[in-house]
Amino acid sequence: MPSTYSLISKTVITTPTNNVIFSSIPTTYTDLVLRMSVRDTGSNTFVNGLSYYPNDATTTYLTGNGSTASSGRQSLQGYATALNAYPSGNATSNTFGSWELYIPNYATSMAHPISSFSVSENNATTAHISPTAILVQSGTITQVQFVNGAGDNFATGSSFYLYGISKS
Amino acid sequence: MTRPTRVEVNCTTGETSIIELTDAEIAQMEADAAAAETQRKADEKAAADKAAARASILDRLGLTADEAAILLG
Secondary structure, three states: OOOEEEEEEEEOOOOOEEEEEOOOOOOOOEEEEEEEEEEEOOOOEEEEEEEEEEOEEEEEEEEOOOOOEEEEEEEEEEEEEEEEOOOOOOOOOOOOOEEEEEEOOOOOOOEEEEEEEOOOOOOOOOOOOEEEEEEEEEOOOOOEEEEEOOOOOOOOEEEEEEEEOOOO | OOOOOOEEEEEEOOOOEEEEHHHHHHHHHHHHHHHHHHHHEEEEEHHHHHHHHHHHHHHHHHHOOHHHHHOOO
């Protein structure tokens, strides 16, 4: 397990926006970690988020809310979807979901098994969770783009932090 | 109606830009989202159909899911 953890870039949303891109990511690290605190402007419980990659991606996802659970697999050309569990515009004010994405060996051309894990926040009896495994079959990852696939926006105050991890 | 935007962070220069999406980008995004949603619904329907078929077979055999798991385990 690499022992260094360096902030590469961050952005905090000041005007609701549909997608966020970290471009020209330096290739000096071993792995990437994205930590995000996100709220949606729409009314969906699970938001179908798209993330774009240099090659085809296969996705395995689980969703759960304490009483029902589901799972599925997808294989898409150059992007992946994750049903992210972050609060909708109807959730308790000023609540934000936690979302982490881990991308190993991003600067190599080998396959990248990416993990995505998101949990919503809401002052209510139901909580939502969504773990997702994404396999990007090959290709160096030089940028990461998150699109709100429901056509909504990431709400003001949502934050995106990109970290690089180096071998110890 | 406000045009959708993207926030682009250049990790090399540190520059952050807010850029309006072009018509082509909006069309691509909507097409990708629609394709993903269509496939997700198809996956969910396939899983539900399989579960219903399994339940129907167990019902004909007079077995519960737990009993079937013991037999097949």
